[in-house]
Amino acid sequence: MDQNELKKAVAKAAADYVKSRLDERTVVGVGTGSTANFFIEYLGEFKHDIQATVASSEETARRLKALGIAVIDLNSAPEISVYVDGADETNEHLHLIKGGGGALTREKIIAAVAKEFVCIADDSKLVDVLGHFPLPVEVIPMARSHVGREIVKLGGDPVYREGFVTDNGNIIIDIHNMSIVDPRKLEQQLNQITGVVTNGLFAMRPADKLILGGKDGLKTMSR
């Protein structure tokens, strides 16, 4: 199976899992990216059973609505039963790097609310130490230079994501060349920098379940 087929396979497994747990109160949190897009397609197959979804980006909301799936504002959702999303990197503790697609802040908010966070990925994303993938940080535009200097003090190489504006009207700085040995500590250090909205480390609130697709099939890891 190529990488796309692996993404499809984990998306199908997550959709089957969500379907098996649906009741009349279930609100499904839906992630952003190519793996999440496959999940959205599978959701479409049982859309009449889905009460509502909350989308982690404008693009995801557009895709859900195009399939006729109800999308509600998070503030109108009494709870999110399950949130399904991809990741750019994961370690065996289910700490993640997310935000390659720039949707990290809304993703993190949904993860914070969700009772269960199911991450889906192909097994090329599983690493021993996070940081090979550049870590995205969402930043208020006027704080760009300040945040960049603070990132250098923490030992990273900040790279401004040219021409990209988040759904929240902010910019992204990607941190390169940082071996993240203590993800929980770095997540908090970055959040302390004035001007940072949030960062793409999901270590304080990791995934609860990880469905990984590889050449030998699917593997599920839980915390």
Ligand SMILES: O=C(CO)[C@H](O)[C@H](O)COP(=O)(O)O
């Ligand atoms: O965090 C994300 C978007 O902000 C995505 O989940 C992450 O970038 C993985 O994307 P893909 O499924 O396309 O590999």
